[in-house]
Amino acid sequence: MRLTLRRALAVGAALALVGIMTPGAAYSQDDPRSCNDLMGADTPAYIVCHWLAKPEEALGVALFWGSDDAAHLREASPVDGKFIDCSAAGSVCPEPLGGGAEGDENSPLPEGAGEDGTPECEAGQQCSVDGHGEGGDGTVSGPEQTGAATSTATSTQDPAVAAAALTPAGQAITAAKARQLRVWIDTELADDWKAGTETFTAAVKRIGALAARPEVTGIRFTSQLGYNSTFKTDAEVTAFVTAASDALRQAAPGKRLGVHTVVPELACGANDTCKAEMRKRYPLLAPEKIESPLIAGRVDQLSLDTGLLYGGYDTWKIDAEQAHRNQWIQVRARSWDVLAQIAAEETGLVGQVTDEQIASRLSVPVKDNAAQQVNVWTRVQDAQGAVNRLTAWDQLKKLTPIQRRLAAVYDPANPEVDVTTDLKKLSEAFGQIYLATT
Structure with a gap:
C-alpha cells in the first residue's frame, strides 16, 4: 500500500509540474491557470507557464488513486494490444540488445560476422573493415594502402553528385x-512535372544528386501549392505530389520531403462567413485537401505561409494579430504535427520591423505548440523589382533559446556579399538553412 501510494503521489506531482516552462495558452495575467509568477523576471516573453494540473488538483489525483487501499490503481488495466506480459506462457519478447545469437536480427554484429565482428565476404565481393577497402585480389588494404583506397573511392563517385557539388547550391552546402547549419534544398518541381516526363525526370535527377550529400536533411519540392495558377484541379495537385514524392524517395532515399502552401480558411477562426468566402476564393486550399498528402505519407514537412494574414481579413474585422493566432490555434487543434513537421513561413520581416514584430511573429507559432520551426525569408523582391532585405539582426540574435527552430530561406545564386560570408x-541567428535552387 505504501509503495503504491508513493507512486500515485509521484504521478500527481508530475502532472502538476508538466506545464512549467511549457508554451501554452496562458497569455493573460488573469488566466487562473497561469503560473508565470513562478518564473524569473528575466524569462523571455515568448515563454509562458500554464498549469495542466494545479497543486491541489494533483493532490486530488493522488488521493483518487491511493484511496481505499489503492483500489482504483489495482483495478486499472493496460489498454488492449499495447503491452505484452513476457512472463505469460506462450509470449514471445525480443532479446535485449546484444542478447541474440550471432548473425540473427537481434545481434549487434553484422550478419555472417565472425566472433571478432569481421564480416565474411563472398567470392569476388568488395568488403570494408574499419574503413579499409578490400582489393580485387581479396586482400584488405591497410594503412599503407590508404592512398590507393582513396583514389578508388574518388574514381567511382557518381559524376552527377560530383558535378552538383560544384554548383552555387553545392558550394553553399559545403x-x-x-557553419553547422542543417540544410534543406528548396526547389520547384511543379513546372518540370507539367512539362512532361523527360523534363521532370531530369529535374529529379539533378536535385537527387545535390541532396545525396549527407549534410542535406531534406528537399522542399514545391511552393504555393494550390495557391498559384500552376494547378487547376484537385486531381492535378494529387497527381503531382504523388509523382514528386515517389520520384524523390527513389532519387534521394532517406531525405525528408516538404511542401509550402497556405490555408486561408484557418485564419478565419470561428467566423463562418469568412471561412465560406475563403473556400470559394481558394478551392484547392481547404484544410482537408492540404491534410490529404500528410495522411498518405507523401510529405514529411508542411510549411504554412503567413503573408496572407497581414491585411487579408480586414473585411471581417480580423486584424493581423487575430488572424495569426487563429491560424495556429486551428493547426494545433487539427494535430497536424502528428502527421508531419509543421513550419511557419515568415516573409514579412524584411525591411524595418519592430522588436515586438520579431518576437511575436517568430515565437507565437512555436509558443502555441502548433509549429516546430519558423522559416524566415532573408530577402523579398516585390512586383516592381525592388528588393527588401532582412535587417533585424540584433533582435534575431536575442532569440537564442529558439535558434535551432529558426531557418533562413537563402538564395546562393544572389548573395549579399558572398556565400561563405553570408x-x-x-x-549567428539561425540553426537551419533553405537553399533555393532551380
Missing part, C-alpha cells in the same frame, strides 16, 4: 556544413 552571418 559552406553551411562548416552563411557565417546567418549562422
